[in-house]
Amino acid sequence: MSLIKELDFGTPIRVSDKMVTLTIDGERVTVPEGTSVMAAAMQMGTKIPKLCATDSLEPFGSCRLCLVEIEGRRGTPASCTTPAEEGMVVRTQTEQLATLRKGVMELYISDHPLDCLTCSANGNCELQDAAGAVGLREVRYGYEGENHVFAKSKDGTDNVLYLGKDTSNPYFTYDPTKCIVCNRCVRACEEVQGTFALTISGRGFDSRVAAGPTDFLGSECVSCGACVQACPTATLMENLVIEHGQPEHSKVTTCAYCGVGCSFKAEMQGDKVVRMVPYKDGKANEGHSCVKGRFAWGYATHKDRITKPMIREKITDPWREVSWDEAISHAASEFKRIQSKYGRESLGAITSSRCTNEEVYLVQKLVRAGFRNNNVDTCARVCHSPTGYGLKTTLGTSAGTQDFKSVEKSDVIFVIGANPTDGHPVFASRMKKRIRKGARVIVADPRRIDMVKSPHVKADYHLQLKPGTNVALINAIAHVIVTEGLIDEDYVRERCDLADFELWARFVAEERNSPEASEQYTGVPAADVRGAARLYATGGNGAIFYGLGVTEHSQGSTTVMGMANIAMATGNIGREGVGVNPLRGQNNVQGSCDMGSFPHEFTGYRHVSDDATRDIFEKLWGVTLDAEQGLRIPNMLDEAVGGSFKGLYVQGEDIAQSDPNTQHVTAGLAAMECVVIQDLFLNETAKYAHVFLPGSSFLEKDGTFTNAERRINRVRQVMAPMSGKAEFQVTIDLARALGLEMNYGHPSEIMDEIALVTPTFAGVSYAKLEELGSVQWPCNEKAPLGTPLMHVDRFVRGKGKFMITEFVATEERTGPRFPLILTTGRILSQYNVGAQTRRTENSRWHEEDVLEIHPFDAESRGIKDGDLVALASRSGDISLRAEVSERMQPGVVYTTFHHASTGANVITTDFSDWATNCPEYKVTAVEVRRTNYYSQWQEKNREEDFSLRRIAGRLQDAAE
Amino acid sequence: MSQDTHDAHHDPAAAKAANVVKLGHMASQIADFFKSYPEEQAVPAIADHINQFWNRRMREDFLATYNSEHPDLPLLVRKAIAQIKPASPSI
Structure with missing residues (x-):
């Protein structure tokens, strides 16, 4: 076993039908048009020295180390930003280039600490490699001048340029003294993750990587680790590598958190994991990760692990x-x-x-x-049981229709009842990448989630519906598609059951399904519904992505079928960029x-x-x-x-x-x-x-x-x-x-x-x-390499089946005793019941479940941010802290269920999906008031944390 | 629902009764979905759904309590009752 290292081509490999052939150092090489000279050279095994380039990022051309000579061109262009052209003749090593590179390296090193032996990047430092590659033997400038390296000047005064380490993030450290301002971290945050938390502050010699005006933990940073992975030096480094040193072998495995299923290299020392690094050749994530998969795996060796079998009578x-x-x-x-x-x-x-x-x-x-x-x-x-039922009934198979990569071809992204930036962050990054390239966005969600508005993301429509009215909303969208003639008639005629289609079309065309009529249930302005329906139907490739906000309702299966209906009606199933895609919760x-x-x-x-x-x-x-x-x-x-x-x-x-x-x-x-x-x-x-x-x-x-x-x-x-x-x-x-x-x-x-x-x-x-x-899957004789796209020429069930989706309001009703609606969900740093993430440093971002409540509802109840409030439903009551938030709409409150001691599910009810009995977690009638006490259930639960968890012969500590 | 279920948590007989009420409720929910279809499609669809997803005992309990005359059930469920399979013999 050895350490797996993916090849770094320096710049992204382009996709093109046209190939170009060029000559590099006398050898001919053929690459897709648009490929850089640097990547073309790497393709034939020639590694041009580089610092600011890495193939997960667009070329930047700042380090001036990758210079080459090209016949017939003046000067020495950067190979990362120069596209390969037909017939080009390139030389990567000449005397002139060697002198230039050595000079550049000398300048870098003149403002870099020389503590290589004790540096955490020792053994895996691109700066050191580059210095070796160019044959740097001396630094003529000395280290005494202006620098970012030493805290004190020679005369004992403070060095104003010096910045100490930022250790605020529990998983990695930012050491500004090691920074060469290659911008790779900033670009990774923008291009790969899409959060835009990092920037370069200052200009020229004052340039610094900064997480906004604050430290990393206090910033917008979501701790995905992309910057740490991109850093060529020890400037951004995993704390466990700082503590234990570089790993010596690795194996590729799959993350055990969400349904994105990211591939990781488990990098090891013996049988100890030193770090998890996203694997570039993993098709689900293509080298990206989130805070959970990348960093929150310490639960695996947590002291709470029970490793011996146990029994008891009572x-x-x-x-x-x-x-x-x-x-x-x-x-x-x-x-x-x-x-x-x-x-x-x-x-x-x-x-x-x-x-x-x-x-x-x-x-x-x-x-x-x-x-x-x-x-x-x-x-x-x-x-997701309603997904299985709904998609099997309409399309013939109990699974999503696309691969994740397909979103790169989507023109309209319709997110319904899902919060990808928190629940499926690595896929959300792909979505955001596509959105930055111009895809339009529709969000249907009771809350103003990050897909509605965040840096470089702005939804064209936010259909902020009331929980429990998904079917009314989808029917209203279908109504617009049918009555405004937006049906893809050829597609429907060729691929769907026409008798079912006609029955459905007549049903949705009824006036009671119009956006104007359903506004009374959904609370969404009819004009927005009409606009969103037109956009989805006519905006090019329309792709639906949905989550538990769709399924966990008494009409969960109905909504799934409703989405399949509108996708079939608009011809949006069966090719890249479209589809009906569940974002699955668990791995x-x-x-x-x-x-x-x-x-x-x-x-x-x-x-x-x-x-x-x-x-x-x-x-x-x-x-x-x-x-x-x-x-x-x-x-x-x-x-x-x-x-x-x-x-x-x-x-x-x-x-x-x-x-x-x-x-x-x-x-x-x-x-x-x-x-x-x-x-x-x-x-x-x-x-x-x-x-x-x-x-x-x-x-x-x-x-x-x-x-x-x-x-x-x-x-x-x-x-x-x-x-x-x-x-x-x-x-x-x-x-x-x-x-x-x-x-x-x-x-x-x-x-x-x-x-x-x-x-x-x-x-x-x-x-x-x-x-x-x-x-x-399916992977069989007909598809020996598997099936990225389903329903390509025909639906798995034969003809696509339109289903009538009558809106039936949930029986869980608000009233004078329980006037608000509670909806539940999760957040980025914690996962499901929290058994794993609560046993990691991720709790630094989310230590307890809180109740998000709109300022109006808070004020009328005399509730201030941080107050302990009692949350009661017909099922039970609990107490938790309130967070006043304009992400909510008036009348709707929200909490997570990550912490056992909160007991959010004491509140939720027995109501469930008509077809599958999937519980209606997303709609519970509740009342909220200020309190000074934890609820009876919470007190009893706290007592039982001890009384029902005793292990004979062991000292008790809180296991959960 | 709260008071009923709390009693039911401690008394199996009350729980059993509550379960049967719940089965009636589940059947009504299924009927609510199919009610927009013509009756000749809706009735067999309701029965088929119950036949596919309810286990032996749920169907037995349901059929023991409800018949096609039962006033608590929607008309479509009552019409579907004749098509609900009795429990098949155990293996």
Whole structure:
């Protein structure tokens, strides 16, 4: 194993149909038109010395080190800013060039510290490399003159040019003394991340990198790490490299946070991760990252990790650490006892969207073939299950239509119920890049999110609707498309079911669906809806991106279908730049659905009642399988409270914090006789558990994750499982203890079985993933290299199916007791239930959940910024701090659910999507008032953090 | 809903009753989606949805409580009841 280093071509590789051939140092090389001379030289292996150029950034031409001579041209042009031309004759090394480069280097070094041996960049410094490459042997200017290096002048007076280190960011340090003002950090912040937090202050010799008028932590900086990665010196450096030194080997793996699925190089010293660096050849992220994937992985070795199996009789008993054998056999004997006493259907399992495809596949197999029922569900139930239902009904496949790269061809970007800059930041950077090049933007969101207005982003329309009225809004847009003749008739005629289309067109054309009529529900001015509809329908390639603001409603599935309707009607599916694209929440939520985690479906979305499909599995597994679908998570909890559901195996999920109406969830858990938790930490759900099986972090396992673009990415083990047992092996052991034989020596063998039984995965293997890096399903004989774009010539279901999408207001209503609407979501630095991010320095950006409230609503309640307020709904009440914010609209309040102690889901209700039972997290009627107390639930929860988490023989500290 | 569910959390019989009410509510929600379709499409679609997604026990409990005359159910659900599959035998 060695350290993986991608080639740096110096400037971006251009895409062009036209090729040009030039001669560099006597050798001919052919490159796409628009490629720089520098990149052309690198293509043939000639590295022209450079400092300000790197191929993630546009050429800048400031360092004057990459000069070349070109026959027939005067002077020595910079090779980074000079495009290669047909017939050009270039020389990269001449006596003149050597003298010039040496002179430039000499000037750089005259204002740079010479502490190379003790410098954190030692071993990986481009400045040092460049000095070596040009043969710098002396610096004639000395170091005594004006400089940025020394705090004191020779005479002992303060050096006014000197700036000390900025250590405000918890993950990296800015050391101005090492800066060569190459602008790479500033350009990375602009071009790659799109935040524009950094600038160069001053001019000439006073030029400095600055995070605005403040330090890094206090600035607009989102800590994505792009600047640190771009820095050629030790000016911006990861703190862990400063502490431990340069890594010596690396492996490519996949981030375990959101559904973007970024590829990273885990850079190691032995079995210790020194840093995670985004991998340039990773197709989902192409070398970019966010604060979570880049920096917030320290939870993997956090002291709260539980690494020994534990059991207990009652949840009020202290946990007892036991051997793996004892824990597994205890769990198995309890499960057997429960089934013999309460029946075969009294057991179930929840698979994790954070675990690998292979691990998830084994858990659903354990349920179907071991428990002999279909009571398996996954946390997609509470996020994107309406996506699966809605897109399968209309288009024929339960997944997004595009790859991320497709957005580079979008002309109109329509963001509905998603907050990409916070939830999917790396993809948001791609979007913003496209927006800066001129794509138009429509945002439908109750809040004024950053996609509405932020540096170099301004939405043409912000449809600031009231929560719960998505369907009314989409119908109004459809109304405009139909009644103003904006239908792509040829497309619809060729590709869609015409009878369904006509039924739909007649429905949306009705006056009650007009923007004017629906304004009373949505609160969005009709003129804006009309303008947005026209823009989407006629503005070129229209791409819809959506998130949980669409799905987590009682009409979540209806909205998904509504979006598919307008995309089909305007011909916006089936080529680059268009589509209907869910932004998936968790790293493997797509994969966990693909792997047969739903109670009604086997892998590849085939219903359990389908005899032919069941036959495949029955033959392979050697057992008869139930033709009846099983229970979904909310149904499991209902049945548990009702007394007929008694045992649950939870793989890496925390339903007691993440699922709605906490008190109903915990009542269900408390009513069960055996709850088995497989997790990294003693999470909230584990308070109600009887068996704890230690899990492994993504750094400790081999496997695959499937991201929101259906891309199957490899996860590679870089350290041994801390519990001593691979996570997939734990499921195998449990299955065997229940009498179900499973034989897999390595996760690759599990993938081989998945490929064998799943037509859309038939061509997937670890060998292929090794060869191609990643692959997007369907991957089979018809598409051996995978499928970046779906529905290209025809829809997967045959004819596209328009569905009628009647607006039905949610039953969760505001009234005199609960006059405000609460909507929930997340923020950039924290992730989901926070089990991972709360155990990192990310909490510096977000230490607690706060309630965002509009100034009007705050003032009428006498609430000031920072006040403790009670938030009450029909389900329960909690207290948290208020943040008065104009991002909100009057009548709507917002909070996150990252902190277990806040208990945001105590407030949310049992209402759910009509088709999938996905909970309605986004609409809860609430009241807010000032208070001095934490709620009864919060006090009880705080007490139970101790009483239900004791471990025998260990001193107690707060585990969560 | 709060007071009912709080009682239901402690009393399985009350919880069971609350569950059946919830099933009726879920069926009505499904009907709300299909009500814009012509009745000859809506009725089988409602039954099909329940047949595809509700497990054995949910359908059993539902059919044990509700029939095509039940006043709490919307007309479309009542018409669909005849097409809801009874639980298939256990394996």
